[in-house]
Amino acid sequence: MFIKLNLKWPAFSWLLSLLLFLPLLAIIWQSFGDDQDIFSHLWQTVLPDYLLNTLLVVTGVALSSMLIGVPLAWLIAMCQFPMRGFFVWALLLPLAMPSYVVAYVYTDLLEYAGPVQTWLRASFGWHGAMDYQFFEVRSVTGAIVMLTLVLFPYVYLLARTAFLEQANSLLQSARMLGCTPWQSFTRVSLPLARPAIAVATSLVAMESLADFAVVNYFSVPTLTTAVYDTWLGYGSLAAAARLSSLMIAVLFVLISIERLGRNRQQHYQKTTGQEHKDRFQLRGGKSVAAVLFCGLIFGVAFLLPFITLIDLAISYFDVSWNDQFIAYTYNSLMLATIVSVICIVIGVLLTYFKRLSNQRFSHVPAKISTTGYALPGTVLAIGVLIPLTFIDLRINDLMAWLNLEEPGLILSGTLFAIVVGYVVRFVAIAIGAVESSLNKITPSIDMVSTTLGLSPLKMLLKIHLPLVRKGCFAAALLVFIESMKELPAALLLRPFGFETLATYVYQYVSDEQLEHGALAAIVIVVVGLIPLIFLNRSLEQQH
Amino acid sequence: MKSITAVAALVMTVVSSFSAMAHDEEVNIYSYRQPFLINPVVEDFTKQTGIKVNVVFAKKGLAERLQREGKHTKADLVLTTDISRLMDLAEKGLTQPVNSKVINSNVPSYLRDADNQWFALTTRVRNLYVSKDRIGDTKLTYEDLSDPKYKGKICTRSGKHAYTVALISSMIAHHGYDDAKVWLEGFKANLARRPQGNDRAQIKAITQGQCDIALGNSYYFGKILNNPKQKAWAESVAITFPNQQDRGAHINVSGMVLTKYAHNKAAAIALMEYLTSDLAQSIYAKVNMEYPVKVGIKPSPLVASWGEFKADKLAMSDIAKNRQLALKMLDQVKFDL
Numbered sequence: 001m002f003i004k005l006n007l008k009w010p011a012f013s014w015l016l017s018l019l020l021f022l023p024l025l026a027i028i029w030q031s032f033g034d035d036q037d038i039f040s041h042l043w044q045t046v047l048p049d050y051l052l053n054t055l056l057v058v059t060g061v062a063l064s065s066m067l068i069g070v071p072l073a074w075l076i077a078m079c080q081f082p083m084r085g086f087f088v089w090a091l092l093l094p095l096a097m098p099s100y101v102v103a104y105v106y107t108d109l110l111e112y113a114g115p116v117q118t119w120l121r122a123s124f125g126w127h128g129a130m131d132y133q134f135f136e137v138r139s140v141t142g143a144i145v146m147l148t149l150v151l152f153p154y155v156y157l158l159a160r161t162a163f164l165e166q167a168n169s170l171l172q173s174a175r176m177l178g179c180t181p182w183q184s185f186t187r188v189s190l191p192l193a194r195p196a197i198a199v200a201t202s203l204v205a206m207e208s209l210a211d212f213a214v215v216n217y218f219s220v221p222t223l224t225t226a227v228y229d230t231w232l233g234y235g236s237l238a239a240a241a242r243l244s245s246l247m248i249a250v251l252f253v254l255i256s257i258e259r260l261g262r263n264r265q266q267h268y269q270k271t272t273g274q275e276h277k278d279r280f281q282l283r284g285g286k287s288v289a290a291v292l293f294c295g296l297i298f299g300v301a302f303l304l305p306f307i308t309l310i311d312l313a314i315s316y317f318d319v320s321w322n323d324q325f326i327a328y329t330y331n332s333l334m335l336a337t338i339v340s341v342i343c344i345v346i347g348v349l350l351t352y353f354k355r356l357s358n359q360r361f362s363h364v365p366a367k368i369s370t371t372g373y374a375l376p377g378t379v380l381a382i383g384v385l386i387p388l389t390f391i392d393l394r395i396n397d398l399m400a401w402l403n404l405e406e407p408g409l410i411l412s413g414t415l416f417a418i419v420v421g422y423v424v425r426f427v428a429i430a431i432g433a434v435e436s437s438l439n440k441i442t443p444s445i446d447m448v449s450t451t452l453g454l455s456p457l458k459m460l461l462k463i464h465l466p467l468v469r470k471g472c473f474a475a476a477l478l479v480f481i482e483s484m485k486e487l488p489a490a491l492l493l494r495p496f497g498f499e500t501l502a503t504y505v506y507q508y509v510s511d512e513q514l515e516h517g518a519l520a521a522i523v524i525v526v527v528g529l530i531p532l533i534f535l536n537r538s539l540e541q542q543h
Numbered sequence: 544m545k546s547i548t549a550v551a552a553l554v555m556t557v558v559s560s561f562s563a564m565a566h567d568e569e570v571n572i573y574s575y576r577q578p579f580l581i582n583p584v585v586e587d588f589t590k591q592t593g594i595k596v597n598v599v600f601a602k603k604g605l606a607e608r609l610q611r612e613g614k615h616t617k618a619d620l621v622l623t624t625d626i627s628r629l630m631d632l633a634e635k636g637l638t639q640p641v642n643s644k645v646i647n648s649n650v651p652s653y654l655r656d657a658d659n660q661w662f663a664l665t666t667r668v669r670n671l672y673v674s675k676d677r678i679g680d681t682k683l684t685y686e687d688l689s690d691p692k693y694k695g696k697i698c699t700r701s702g703k704h705a706y707t708v709a710l711i712s713s714m715i716a717h718h719g720y721d722d723a724k725v726w727l728e729g730f731k732a733n734l735a736r737r738p739q740g741n742d743r744a745q746i747k748a749i750t751q752g753q754c755d756i757a758l759g760n761s762y763y764f765g766k767i768l769n770n771p772k773q774k775a776w777a778e779s780v781a782i783t784f785p786n787q788q789d790r791g792a793h794i795n796v797s798g799m800v801l802t803k804y805a806h807n808k809a810a811a812i813a814l815m816e817y818l819t820s821d822l823a824q825s826i827y828a829k830v831n832m833e834y835p836v837k838v839g840i841k842p843s844p845l846v847a848s849w850g851e852f853k854a855d856k857l858a859m860s861d862i863a864k865n866r867q868l869a870l871k872m873l874d875q876v877k878f879d880l
Contacts, residue, residue, distance in 0.1 A: 042874065046874045113748055492608060
């Protein structure tokens, strides 16, 4: 752009993003180790199948999340129909549901030995699997459905924010120029919301690429499976690191293709935040269809699993109850809050730098900081552990050399490690969400402010932050809820005596005894709901 | 910038408050086993000795963490299932020998390392569950799993699971690589469904008639029978001990190691000795339905009701040795796909 930044901004941004990139660097560095020909063995045997499964799952989840999320966002943001006020926030609830819980619930329900098929067999007199066809829940399709159910809210939330932030005047003009509601959607709203939808979809794709819980539970081997097989089975961190690097590379290509597609498009909007939005009033069949669509998604993605959890918690209350719940809840809440604040601050700073800087590579810091999200959680945790233990050991050496008391593992052995792990993993969400909001502010605002003598920092605080407040809220919420659910980093990086709700539930889920952890799982969901309500209020109040 | 400083300050406060935590006497455990399995045994130890026990549980990566932490690790003990994992810890140089008369007299020599680097605490059998109605023969062998007459009748969990890998390793040890591979291919051809679910899920599948024979560890059967809501799953299923006419049933272990840099060595060894004691061994037997390693300690009445069995006497180290081969074989026959 045109604003002269002093050296502090670029230096700070690059340093910050390199720190966030350290875990990944550690993994890449590992991949140059000796892999004992495991990579070629895998390539000759199962890797092509794993790769195919991965592609199917990632594209399947990305596409179906878009197909569900965008129409929902449009309906809620732009249309008026019965129960809209309820669905506005109800459709966010699936976010709070851990994917392993949803997978567990639906497998129990739909598998051969589950109540649905058992009932069908009893009612129709079928004797065995040969007599009928039924949806196989433990399959690629099953995994796509489960992951979509928990991930579509990303698309819904970011697309809805985008629709709400769109200037009303544009839509009014479209309508005055004779567009039907559908045309004003496809010609105006959708192209304007495209960056936000793209960001959300790539977050969904990254998350499903990194997923291990669901595909493992469904015995659908993917690249993540291969990563864990090579690392834990064959004992070769090098081969596992090589596979992880490959995954990141694939992802970068996918995202770049999308970026290329809208490279030349720049949309800016003037929003004052005071315009009143006229929603399209849906009537008759259309409004019934809208209610049914929203209701179906809500029921399947949230209500049914939640009721199942409550049912389990009641049946197994005695074994489920644990008087340490309050402590676990506090730990989860504290972590999630700290992590979301840090992620938002980093997200704002990096995207703002990218906006203001005119250097050729100014987009790189924000970009490389997002890669942690696509790494399988445990691999990322190892990536965090490598540099942190390295620094820890050097600190101890230094102290010993100075004849001072050795402090032990002050970084890797404390909560610091978990916070770093979470931030590296979730900063992608913050960057994506903040960026899609920030990009909508027209550069002329920057020009005016600069002309009037505001420094970049003052401009950020006085002009941009208030304008992207909603995007920041949405980002904070997403990071918060993800942190409540996050498992692998917490499991592996936690200090002794530190338990979160998720790690507590996991010990039961890992033994396929969700019933014993049902109560804690409910607490995860309910605590995740609290910020949802706040966020929603702030989103709706604007309009 | 102010906010960053504020956040940094907040983080540092939290970090320092946690690193300042210290207790009088304690033992820190990295555990691959779920806390709810360990707590009943450990609580009693704390009651007796006043030594506090802290556990970090994870399914993956603890060995890696231990290795990276080096001499500053806080972990004193590692508890894990599967012989390969125990031996792997020893091979990576993360353990130290324990020369305790108590442990050596409690744990039979074939269930501990010759150099005292690792010790088994319990054993578990890889059983075959069969449908009472549809399978009359209860003298099955692992070799029968590849018999074409059971085509479409067999269920199992993922081949990559440590328990299955160990079984395949033992098949390689007994039959050689080539014959074992033919067996695994036959086994795969007999499967009623793609390998999936855990051992409980296999029992459910037999009850519902999806398959007639399944591989599974003994204690899952016991846990299902002890759960009033799941008991019905197991009613039409019988548990059998394979290969009783020849070498005996395949067993695996859960066990413990003392970490190389244990800071609370004395307390940790006290806990290790306690874990092999009569009391702890019978809690293991009662609560977890595993077979105690200490001679003379009876399994739980339920487990005992399944009868005595002959165990495969193949050396534990042979099972661990063939592990890589077993994994590659699983990939080659695409067992899980």
